Amino acid sequence: MTTAAWMEALLAAPLAGAVIALISGRRAAALVGVVTAFATAAASIALAFAVSRSGVLRYAVGGWGRPLGIDLYVDGLAAVMVAITGVVGACISVCAAGYFAPKPTHADLPSDKHDRAWLYWPLWLMLWGGMNALYLSADLFNIYVTQELIGLSGIGLIALAGGSAISAALRYLLLALAGSLLYIVGVELLYAGYATLDLQQLRDRIDANPSTFAAAALMTAGLLAKSALFPLHFWLPPAHGHAPVPVSAALSALVIKTGFYLVVRLWLHVLPGLAWAHLATLLGVLGAAAVFWGGVQALMQERLKMMVAYSTVAQVGYLFMLFPVASVPEALPGALLLAASHAAAKAALFMCAGSVLAVYGHDRIRSINGIGTRMPLTAVAFALSGISLIGLPPSGGFAGKWLLISAAFAAGAWWWAAIIVLGGLLSAVYLLRALAFAFLEPPIAGFGRAPWGMEATSLVLAFIAVGLNFAARPLSELLNAGAG
Amino acid sequence: MTTPIVYASAGVAMLCIALFGFLTARHVLRRILALNIVGSGVFMMLVALAARPDPPDPIPHALVMTGIVVGVCVTALALALLRRMFADEGSARLPEDREFG
Incomplete structure (x- = not known):
């Protein structure tokens, strides 16, 4: 199959699956969901x-082409996100199949809500289809529509x-809607200036004037609200x-990244010609503030899920520290x-946290003694x-931080590297604090059985x-395949 | 001043007034209404953008249509959630806004 066929499949499969899961009802929804x-x-x-x-690849769906048709576009960046x-x-779908199974076993999902739990499947597949469509969109307005699709199903x-x-x-x-409206005002200003919504055409036509800056600032503000960058994190x-646990996992691991991706797409691919060093520094400073504020707040949480x-x-903050050093080639792969x-670790x-809730009936960090012996899989x-998350070797977090830190030194800005290292220490403190309680003996008697699907x-x-x-290395190669 | 400019300025004015309302209101119904007015301002700006001698630019029209559909859906969902919150918790304000009575 060709690239275009896979792009069609990535949009059609989850959206069709969502509709089929909805009409197949309570009994078959989970099966449809997992297969999809x-x-x-x-x-x-x-x-x-x-x-x-x-x-x-750029692909005009149905052969209509821009401006009124819908184009799909995939490069290395979009392929990585997809x-x-x-x-x-x-x-997450495997975990959800156990979590939303007919027998209610979870303390955080009351039994009266369980009659409607199968509705998870159509909504989750719709969310997934929306994320795929966002990554594969070639124009600003489709990105708006896909953001709304993600927002509505996520809510x-x-x-x-x-x-x-x-x-x-x-x-x-409320916050997502306000963010979308800011974004769309920015889109309007760009359309008024350049008479196109297409990302590539914009990239070719863009020039630095106040209206472009205003548009970019409005769109960025809207996107920051959605990616929960400090100080717009309060809703997260x-x-x-x-x-519910599979929903928290999907939102924190995946949905947050859509806003970050769009900021990257906007500033690094559509508007690279603008002189935006001050804004890049601002994004980096907000990221650094997020690393500390999120870390300190995580340390003060009583409940495991809230800590996570x-x-x-905090972790969103690291991502935005990309922008001040984005001119260095290692920064984006990092x-x-x-x-x-x-995404995986979160x-x-x-x-x-969901497994702990199922076994102990609560997730208070101070009384999760004995997870190490009662639930070894979860503890590991x-x-x-x-x-x-801390960034210890060997792990994806370590490799990513390593690349970002090298980029910071290459850009002659060692202070970003220092913040990344200090932030890692802070995450070590809150994660090890929870882990220490988990290995305390003796185990407190639990009520439930460990949900093996979720643990595995x-x-x-x-x-x-x-x-x-x-x-x-493969990630950098894929990104470069896109740049060619 | 040409007609499109009047429309566009009115759109900007609506947007600013409603954004102020959104940021200051505490009752969630007021906030939903404010965001709807923000949306109307945005759409009015878009319609003004479409004005050109002949024929009018179709793309902003397509955008406004889509935007209205999305806005109706989001408003419906917001109202449904608001009703649920009011039924469960007896208040139409978000928890952080409740101590002011």
């Missing part, structure tokens, strides 16, 4: 191979948990901390590797994903996060 998930994941990996073999989404998405997924998740979903919705911990959610605030290993950590998964998936994801240590 594996098909989509396979197509994601196939797309990465196709792009590394035959390079960038592949991350595919692999982590498949693992529905958060609300599945009921209770305090409803207000968290509502807060997320309640939403990710109160959602605040850790996302940030993407960090994004990939965060999904694994949320699943560990927690420790391995912790290694990657978290272990697989943790191994992926560690194994990404060796992914730096």
Whole structure:
């Protein structure tokens, strides 16, 4: 199959799966969901191979072409993001098949909500289709539509948990809507100036005038709100901390990255001609602030899930430290590797928290004694994903941070490297604190049985996060295949 | 001043007023309404953009249509969530805004 066919499959499979899961109802939704998930994941990996073999592709769906038709576009960057989404998405689907199974076993999903739990599948597949469409979009307006698709299905997924998740979903919705409107005002200004919405045409026509800067600033502000960069992170911990476990994993691991990807796409691919050093520094400073603020807040959390959610605030910060050093070639592969290993490690950590919730009936960090002996798989998964988040070798987090730190030195800006190292220490403190309680003896008597599906998936994801240590070279090659 | 400029300026004014409303309102229904007005301002700017001698530019029209559909969906979902929150918690404000009565 060709690159174009894989792109079509990546959009058609999850969206069709969502509709089929919805009409097949409670009994068959999970089956449809898991089958679709594996098909989509396979197509994601196939797309990465196709792009590394035959390079960038622009594809006019239905032969209509711009400006009124919808074009798809894939390069190395888009292929990397789609592949991350595919692999982590498949693992999340396996975990969800157990989590949303007919027998309610989870303390954070009340039994009265369980009648509607199968609705997870159509919403999750819709979310996945939206993310794929966002990465493969060739123009600014389609990106807006796909962001709304992601937002709407993500909000529905958060609300599945009921209770305090409803207000968290509502807060997320208000913020996402405001962010989209800022983004669309920026799109308007660009269209007024250059009479095109197409990313490539914009790149060719762009010139540095105040209106372009205003447009870029508005769009960036909207996107930062969605990627929860400090100080616009306040909506994230309640939403990710109160959602059902597979939903928290999907939102924290994958959805957050869509905003980051769009900022990268906008500044590094569409507007590279603008002199934007001050803005890049600002993004880096906000990222550094996020690393510290998220780390300190994570350290102060009482609940494991909330700690993991605040850790996302910190990890998003590292990604944005890419921008001040983006002129160095290692910087982008480093940030993407960090994004990939965060996706795997964070999904694994949320699943560990979910397993703890299932066995102990709570996730208070101070009373999770004995996880090490009662749930060895979860303890190992927690420790391995912790290694990657802290950035200890060997792990994807280490390789990504290494590349970013080398980029910082190459750019003559050692202070970014210092912040990355200090941030790693901070994450070591909060992760090891939780891990220390986990290995305290004697074990506290638990109530539930360890959900083996969730434990096994978290272990697989943790191994992926560690194994990404060796992914730096293939990832750079794939990115360069896109640049050709 | 030409007609498109009047429309575009009115759109900008609506956007700014409604954005102020969104940032200052505490009742979630007011915030949803404010965001709808922001949306209307944005669409009015887009319609003004489409004005050219003959024929008008079709692309902004297509964008406005899509934008309206998306806006209706998001508003419906927001209202449904607001009703649920009010039924469960007895308040139409987000938890952090409640202590002010």
